Amino acid sequence: MKIYFAGSIRGGRDDQNLYFSIINELQKYGTVLTEHIGDKELTGLGEVKRTDKEIFDRDMEWVKEADLVVAEVSTPSLGVGYELGQAESMNKPVMCLYRETEGKRLSAMVVGNEYFKLNIYRNLDDIVRILKTYFASKE
Amino acid sequence: MKIYFAGSIRGGRDDQNLYFSIINELQKYGTVLTEHIGDKELTGLGEVKRTDKEIFDRDMEWVKEADLVVAEVSTPSLGVGYELGQAESMNKPVMCLYRETEGKRLSAMVVGNEYFKLNIYRNLDDIVRILKTYFASKE
Numbered sequence: 001m002k003i004y005f006a007g008s009i010r011g012g013r014d015d016q017n018l019y020f021s022i023i024n025e026l027q028k029y030g031t032v033l034t035e036h037i038g039d040k041e042l043t044g045l046g047e048v049k050r051t052d053k054e055i056f057d058r059d060m061e062w063v064k065e066a067d068l069v070v071a072e073v074s075t076p077s078l079g080v081g082y083e084l085g086q087a088e089s090m091n092k093p094v095m096c097l098y099r100e101t102e103g104k105r106l107s108a109m110v111v112g113n114e115y116f117k118l119n120i121y122r123n124l125d126d127i128v129r130i131l132k133t134y135f136a137s138k139e
Numbered sequence: 140m141k142i143y144f145a146g147s148i149r150g151g152r153d154d155q156n157l158y159f160s161i162i163n164e165l166q167k168y169g170t171v172l173t174e175h176i177g178d179k180e181l182t183g184l185g186e187v188k189r190t191d192k193e194i195f196d197r198d199m200e201w202v203k204e205a206d207l208v209v210a211e212v213s214t215p216s217l218g219v220g221y222e223l224g225q226a227e228s229m230n231k232p233v234m235c236l237y238r239e240t241e242g243k244r245l246s247a248m249v250v251g252n253e254y255f256k257l258n259i260y261r262n263l264d265d266i267v268r269i270l271k272t273y274f275a276s277k278e
Contacts, residue, residue, distance in 0.1 A: 010244045011215035045244050056251030076150035078212055078220035079246040085224020105149045105184050107218040112195030 001030030004066035004092075006084070007037045011077030013044045019072060021124050022097070026070060029135045033062040063087055073110055074099045081109065088115050095134060097121055140169030143205035143231075145223070146176045150216030152183045158211060160263050161236070165209060168274045172201040202226055212249055213238045220248065227254050234273060236260055 007019040020038030069087040073096045087094050095117045119130045146158040159177030208226040212235045226233050234256045258269045
């Protein structure tokens with residue numbers, strides 16, 4: 001099982017630690033193609049050793065290759081939104097993980113879209129449970 | 140000419156005034172389907188009189204209907220990113236407008252993607268010129 005994990009990079013790295021933990025968790029179920037999203041060395045300026053075209057081409061190849069897309073959508077991000085749109089147009093299964101924040105609302109393009117399996121969580125324990133239930137249902 | 144203008148709502152309304160001005164400018168060239176994006180009454184909580192599903196369904200109908208998608212991409216936004224991904228998969232012409240900010244970088248999913256016509260601007264005068272040039276080339 002190849003998993004494309006999507007999280008914010010240039011949209012903001014506030015959740016980098018959490019991405020790292022989610023990736024660790026996902027690795028129990030398959031290969032995470034985008035392991036770098038959890039890297040603490042990766043700042044909001046993005047990858048510096050690749051051109052934007054190289055990053056884009058690689059990421060789109062990975063989405064094509066993926067059996068599942070898991071997107072953490074608590075931080076607004078153009079890249080994550082774009083990947084969601086592309087993953088849907090390629091008919092990839094897509095799971096979204098969202099942490100509610102007072103005074104903020106998740107995009108209607110995610111909440112209002114029945115294609116996406118949206119899961120609300122409060123902490124990593126919730127995510128562990130959500131993933132366990134999801135992958136158990138696939139066995 | 141029907142134009143779908145995409146700008147951040149729940150991702151943040153810092154540029155609401157600018158969206159309003161861009162929409163005014165675009166209305167010289169066609170019908171802007173998403174006029175509400177510039178509305179100063181529309182807060183970061185989004186439209187309150189419609190469900191998320193209604194918003195999603197309407198917006199996707201509008202993208203399908205549009206002859207051109209113009210996206211202001213300076214504020215990270217899941218919705219704008221998603222619309223970019225969907226517009227590309229529908230082969231719609233897409234123009235992006237981006238204002239550079241120190242310490243920030245635009246997503247590689249936009250910069251590295253040759254499908255999008257990316258325009259960097261500093262102020263509304265630049266946008267007026269960019270649109271004039273674009274629409275003159277279409278006549």
